[in-house]
Amino acid sequence: MLYEIQTYGKDVLRRKTTQIQVIDASIREIVSNMFETMYAADGIGLAAPQVDKSIRLFVIDLAPLDESEGKRVFINPEISSFGDLQDEYEEGCLSIPTIREIVTRPTSIRIAYEDLDGNKYDAEVDGFLARVIQHEYDHLEGILFVDHLSSLKRSLLKKTLKKIASGEIKVEESEDFEL
Numbered sequence: 001m002l003y004e005i006q007t008y009g010k011d012v013l014r015r016k017t018t019q020i021q022v023i024d025a026s027i028r029e030i031v032s033n034m035f036e037t038m039y040a041a042d043g044i045g046l047a048a049p050q051v052d053k054s055i056r057l058f059v060i061d062l063a064p065l066d067e068s069e070g071k072r073v074f075i076n077p078e079i080s081s082f083g084d085l086q087d088e089y090e091e092g093c094l095s096i097p098t099i100r101e102i103v104t105r106p107t108s109i110r111i112a113y114e115d116l117d118g119n120k121y122d123a124e125v126d127g128f129l130a131r132v133i134q135h136e137y138d139h140l141e142g143i144l145f146v147d148h149l150s151s152l153k154r155s156l157l158k159k160t161l162k163k164i165a166s167g168e169i170k171v172e173e174s175e176d177f178e179l
């Protein structure tokens with residue numbers, strides 16, 4: 001089942017999410033639907049608030065960019081530390097159609113999380129996966145990538161953001177992969 005992707009201006013995107021207590025059939029169904037929704041939108045990452053679910057869960061699949069990658073599910077993730085190095089990358093977001101901007105982020109993180117089987121991990125991650133995880137993790141905290149931009153950059157985007165919030169700009173068919 002495809003979910004409707006929530007776009008900029010929706011309260012759910014600004015809410016802090018709650019922990020998942022039990023990984024049951026309903027969570028498995030949400031995860032399955034999130035992957036379906038993400039693939040349909042040409043996304044490589046999707047966080048639960050983007051489909052109107054205020055819970056600590058996001059999914060990632062970098063396979064379109066890296067064949068050795070595949071489905072990844074992050075339940076109740078906690079980033080415990082960030083590396084010292086930072087890099088720049090032009091990010092987009094399924095919830096912020098038409099806007100793409102350079103965002104500076106740490107190149108590595110340490111993250112604890114559970115998978116769909118309840119296995120617990122505590123992993124050091126770097127490279128592009130670390131970037132995508134940070135973008136999706138932000139969604140769980142009610143943070144959007146435009147929040148990382150300078151106030152000057154943000155003020156230049158104000159009109160476009162207003163149009164997204166009013167529904168004038170809708171979820172786009174993008175040629176780039178969105179997060």
Ligand code: NI
Nearest residue numbers: 093094095179
């Ligand atoms: Ni996003």
